[in-house]
Amino acid sequence: MINALRYSNFGGIEQLKWEKIESPEVLAGQIRVRVTAVSINPMDWLIIGNPQMAQQFGVQLPQKFGYDFAGIVDKTSQGVTAYKVGDRVFGTTYDGAASEQIILPVKSDSRHRIVKTPDFITDEIASSLGVAGMTAANCLNTIKLNSDDTVLIGGAAGGVGVFTVQLAKIRGARVIGTSSPSTFDFLRRLGAEPIAYGDQLLTNLQQTEAPKITAAIDLYSHDVVNVALELGVPKEKITSIIMYPPLPEGIKTSTGGAATEEDMKVILEAIQTKQLVVLIAEKFSIQDYEEAIKTQMARHTHGKIVMTLS
Template sequence: MATAIIATAYGGPEVLTAVEVEVPAPGPGEVTIEVRAAAVNPFDYKRYDGTFGTDPKLLPLRMGGELSGVVTAVGSDAVGPAGPIRVGDEVLTRVDGGAYATALNARAARVIPKPVEVSWEIAASIQSVGATAVHTLAATGVGSGDTVLIHGAAGSVGSIAAQLAVARGARVIGTAAPSRHERLRSYGVEPVAYGPGLVDRVRALAPNGIDAAIDTVGTDEAVDVSLELVADRPRIATIVAFGRSAQAGIKALGGGPGADPGTEIRANAWRELLELLSARKLDVVIAATYPLTEAAAAHRFVMEGHAGGKVILLP
């Protein structure tokens, strides 16, 4: 038996509860993982807050999509992207619900080896945000010599995108609250405060222009400023403002309506990300950790919108 977090109804975090569930022997192409850390993402609470509908037939909902842990059993043909998986392997993976648990079965095809240099917390939290960050740079073609504006550069996706862009030789200007500016400077990013006058502040920093812009916050300000500063609209990408992307002629990335899912790019992003993490060339901020059974409190913290990094559940 394992402890798992489920949503028993639609509503706020109060609908989350811990239950005991069976973990059967893994079937063909599956492995059993003892969970060491599970990441909390906004997508998780949007599954039960009504964002994606309130179909009672889907209840109860198993919660969580990203985790790290140790393989305790393997089914036949348990082969992951890096090769055969064995009992005792330290791994990370994504699942379609169920990561908030002490143990679970997962598809071997998604199970990736965890480098020993990478902590359980960071391993659990890098996949979704990291793959999204890699996709934004690929979609906008950011490379050496470019000047790129990243909206929300201190956020979970934005901070990784900013660091990767700097590593690729780009000049990065990033919007963030003043309290996060020093951290951005440590990444080699030139910080700028968002809010009224943003266009003028960015122009003052980059009088020769902005080559590309990446929006990770979805505000009208982020889209409007990007449109005003970047002449080549296909080099503007958003992971949030799906409603405006088609009208504005910019790229929408991810799972929103009309967006490019970047399936292949995201599926292979782990190779670059884990290599950089192992070499300590990529910083991922863990804002807070909570015991698994305090998932509701963790969700409330993330819902406030000012976590300043990843939030992790520890079984």
């Protein structure tokens, strides 16, 4: 038997239980990973309270919590040569990551992504890359961001936003990021030009000396999408990670699942060369999952919330 954090009914986070389940069996073409860290994303707790959203991710109750993980391979099936016991790995799994052990196919597919963890990052950092890093990368790919663009990023100081700002700067784009005024200095350190979010966003952009916006990425609500349309940004240069309510016709959504292995290579190289800093806002033990999730839900932290498993 092993412990796992999972829910058997939809609702609030009170549905989550750290409980005993059967140890997973390793089948042909699979490996077993002893999980050491799980990072939290908004989608993790939003899905618990939204059966319609859960359906999009193939949730079948009972469902283990979380998608991002890092850990160590502790068992392989016969014939597996790509991984060996003791290898550090990280990635995402739609089957749920918050468990002492998880089973993964050796070959990544639409529901699982696995990457060997390089020596220059910790498991906590590795566990933060799968959803947030790849979602940020796909946002840039969707709008074909380049060095000629000035991009408006909504929710620029959040978990995905921190990656998006830095990756956009690496591409040479000029970045304007929305946040609360108390976060302006933080965004400036990332290389973004901050502007206050809210009802006055359009007016603020029109009244400042900000350059013409040529692209937009909305990571928090549809406000930036609507403002970008008002400013005449072409629809193909606008994207959002917020699927509900439905976006205006012609605006594409972006998800981490659509990013590529090459995108992850770019992220890892940027971390190694110190062009990209992965910020861990707070770490919690998995037993303190309720406090960890509530901290992430408040959305006042700069960077990722990580739960560790001993």
